[in-house]
Amino acid sequence: MTTPAAGQGLAVNGKESRQAFESQxxxxxxxxxxxxxxLSQTRSQESATLQLLNRLNRDIAIRERVxxxxxxxxxxLSxxxxxxxxxxxxLSSEIVALKEEYRARATHAYKYGRLHDLALIFSAASINQMLVRVNYLRRFSDARQAQLEEISSTTVALEARRxxxxxxxxxxxxxxxxxxxxxxxxLDRKREREQVIRNLRRQKGRLETQLAERRKAEQDLASRLEALIEAERRRAAEAVTGFDxxxxxxxxxxxxxNQGRLPWPARGTLVERFGVQVNQEYGTRTTNQGIVVATLPEADVRSVFEGRVIGIDVMPVYGRYVMVSHGDYVSVYGNLSTVYVTPQQTLTAGQLVGKAGxxxxxxGAGYFFGLSKDGFVDPAKWLSR
Incomplete structure (x- = not known):
């Protein structure tokens, strides 16, 4: 008979759940x-666009100065x-005035000849005064001519300059x-780049928010997966040690x-039952005061119920053994390779008593388990199926 492997169905479901978690x-x-x-690409685009925007700002500033x-x-120039x-x-007005004056003089000369100038000359009181007046009239005529030429020349130069x-x-x-x-x-290109920057920053914000949410989801999922793996590890350990x-x-x-509901001290295979046993080879009869369960070497052996340690000893038949009182009943754990409890120690249900042989x-590799109330009884009837 093999003791029940609790949690096997859960292990299958757990495996499927773990695969689903790992896939997610x-x-x-x-x-x-x-x-x-x-996000990295968006940040690179944002950086490149900002550099371009800075260059545009510099070019715009240069154009503004230009x-x-x-x-x-x-x-x-205006x-x-x-x-x-x-x-x-x-100057044009001066030329007009000079021309007007010249025209007036020409008209006077035409009407009256040069009698005015001649009268001015011949009315001189002396020859010397006459010469002075002739010289004055010549210089006056030359000055007028020079002035007209200068004004004309300046006007030509100013017209060229104009x-x-x-x-x-x-x-x-x-x-x-x-x-x-x-x-x-x-400026149009700047406005376009500024719009690109705004779009990139909105996109970056969305990506950062989405990334933060997914990283949190990853942490939560990783924590749940870790808990699931730990639960699988515990179930695997329970399958070996019998602890649940x-x-x-x-x-x-x-x-x-709790008769029929007590956990097994350790998982394993029932190799010797309670009561009279007949050797198939030799026909000899022996009486077992309990049951013997084969396990892995040094498997954990635990107290099936809360109680108090009332005895620890060694016997040739049972090897090291521990007796735990549960009120009217006493449980016995024998064939132990190691003992972890001390006399009068109070134990909780499932507390480690020792290691199997x-x-x-x-x-050999296993343990003896007995149960007594005014004499030994079949402990297998008290253990869970």
Whole structure:
């Protein structure tokens, strides 16, 4: 007879659940990796766009200075143009006045001849005064002619300067328009980059939030998986040692009320039953005061119920053994390779009593379990099926 392997069905379900958790965790970690890559790319794009935006800002600042320079130059050229226009108008007025004066003199000479000048000369009181008047009239005529020539020459120069100014001004205004157009184009590109930055930052924020949520989910899932693995580990240990905390926790009431529900001291294979046993080979008859269960060497042997240690000793038949009182009943754990309890120690249900035997003990790898109330009774009837 083999003692029941509690939790085998749970182990199968646990295995399936563990595989599901591991699959979910792997999928989640794959998404986290993708999110991290996308976030890294977004941050790189944001950095590159910011660098481009900085360059655009520098170019815009340069264009602003260029526009300001051209605007200032246009103001200067316009002022100079207006000044030249004023000078040309003034000189033109002087030329008109001189021409008007010359025309008046010509008309007078035509009507009256040069009698005025001759009268001025011949009315001189002396020859010397006559010569002075002749010289004055000649210098006056020369001065008028020179003044007219100078005004004409200056007017020509100013007209040329005015033409140059108009050409320069037109060229400067054209350059200013182009500079402003370039500036507006740069501003458009800046607005586009700023919109890209805003979009990238929103995307980065979403990715960071999503990544944080997935990392938290990963931690939660990893913790649950770790707990599941630990539970599997405990179940695996229980399958070997026979310890199932739930079995012991389910025990209530007195020892006697738990007949048929007591956990086995350790999982294993029942090799000798209680009572009279007949040797099949030799036909000899022996009486077993308890049962013998084969286990792994040094398997954990635990108290089947709460109680108090009332005896620890060694016998040739049972090897090291421990007696635990449970009120009217006494349980006996023999063939132990190691004992962990002390006399009068109070034990809880499931507390470790010792280690099962090895090849060095009387029954080899296993343990003896007996139960007494005014004499030994079959302990197998008290243990869970």
């Amino acid at each position: 965790l792997a999928s989640l970690r794959s998404r986290i990796s993708a999110d991290e890559k996308a 526009v300001e320079t051209f605007e200032q130059r246009i103001k200067e 002022a100079e143009r207006d000044s030249v226009f004023a000078q040309v108008e003034r 033409a140059d100014l108009l050409e320069t001004l037109a060229h400067t205004e054209q350059t200013l328009r182009e500079a402003r157009k370039e500036q507006e184009s740069l 905390a739930a079995e012991y926790a389910a025990l209530t009431g007195s020892f006697e009320t 090895t090849d060095s003990e009387p029954y």
